Amino acid sequence: MEFSCKETSDVLFVKVEAERIDAAAAISFKENMRDITGKCGASHVVLDLSEVAFIDSSGLGAIVSVMKLMGTTTRLDLAGMTPTVDKVFRLTRMDSIFTIYEHPEDVEKIYKAG
Amino acid sequence: MQICETNNTNKHQLHVEFPSGEMSVRQALGQLMSVLTPYDLSEDDLGSVEIVLGEVLNNVVEHAYAESDDGMVLMSCTPGAHVLRFCVEDEGVALPHAELPKGTLPCMDGPLETLPEGGFGWYLVQNLALDLHYRRIGRRNVLAFSIPFEGNG
Numbered sequence: 625m626e627f628s629c630k631e632t633s634d635v636l637f638v639k640v641e642a643e644r645i646d647a648a649a650a651i652s653f654k655e656n657m658r659d660i661t662g663k664c665g666a667s668h669v670v671l672d673l674s675e676v677a678f679i680d681s682s683g684l685g686a687i688v689s690v691m692k693l694m695g696t697t698t699r700l701d702l703a704g705m706t707p708t709v710d711k712v713f714r715l716t717r718m719d720s721i722f723t724i725y726e727h728p729e730d731v732e733k734i735y736k737a738g
Numbered sequence: 739m740q741i742c743e744t745n746n747t748n749k750h751q752l753h754v755e756f757p758s759g760e761m762s763v764r765q766a767l768g769q770l771m772s773v774l775t776p777y778d779l780s781e782d783d784l785g786s787v788e789i790v791l792g793e794v795l796n797n798v799v800e801h802a803y804a805e806s807d808d809g810m811v812l813m814s815c816t817p818g819a820h821v822l823r824f825c826v827e828d829e830g831v832a833l834p835h836a837e838l839p840k841g842t843l844p845c846m847d848g849p850l851e852t853l854p855e856g857g858f859g860w861y862l863v864q865n866l867a868l869d870l871h872y873r874r875i876g877r878r879n880v881l882a883f884s885i886p887f888e889g890n891g
Binding site: 707 | 855
């Protein structure tokens with residue numbers, strides 16, 4: 625599974641460069657995210673899902689698992705939800721657990737605004 | 739992977755047969771979504787179909803066939819007016835107690851470390867599908883359900 629990362633002074637943006645986070649991809653997603661977030665010292669990570677058209681319960685579980693691994697000192701937010709991904713988060717009420725931004729750029733605006 | 743379309747008694751039916759495996763599920767879902775293109779399903783409807791079938795088929799692969807890749811899965815779909823009727827069959831182990839799981843949402847009220855990482859699959863299925871029926875017939879699991887759709891109109 626491919627990812628692209630961009631680090632600013634405040635935030636690490638991790639973009640998932642894959643169309644699906646499904647049962648076939650969940651383990652790879654979890655391992656890659658653990659490596660990426662383990663290497664950086666950022667206390668705020670934003671997972672950009674704008675390329676992800678589909679997620680299933682395994683993928684959802686993998687995202688929760690990554691958030692738990694990061695612990696309470698590092699914040700994990702989500703951004704760029706496509707319609708079906710948004711639907712899965714809404715139906716399972718996981719949208720109440722995560723802070724979700726419409727666009728990843730919205731996070732930077734918040735820091736700039738102070 | 740085999741896919742065929744039959745037209746009996748004026749009812750169009752789509753069949754997809756594929757071997758057990760997570761990548762096969764991905765391919766079968768892709769096939770299903772492409773054969774549904776001629777029907778008047780909205781993006782939201784197609785999302786519901788992919789969510790439900792993804793959960794049902796991966797459940798067969800992970801639990802009925804316990805990740806072994808020598809089982810076969812048969813999925814059929816009969817499109818009707820504003821509803822798709824599905825039947826999924828396999829020859830793996832039966833559902834626990836030979837009945838459908840309740841499909842309730844796991845508790846999410848506790849602290850971070852207690853957040854659930856699973857238990858969402860059947861909830862999504864029960865939430866989006868109607869007329870869900872499971873039967874163990876001999877050595878086969880037969881799961882039938884409907885997914886209503888609104889279309890683009």
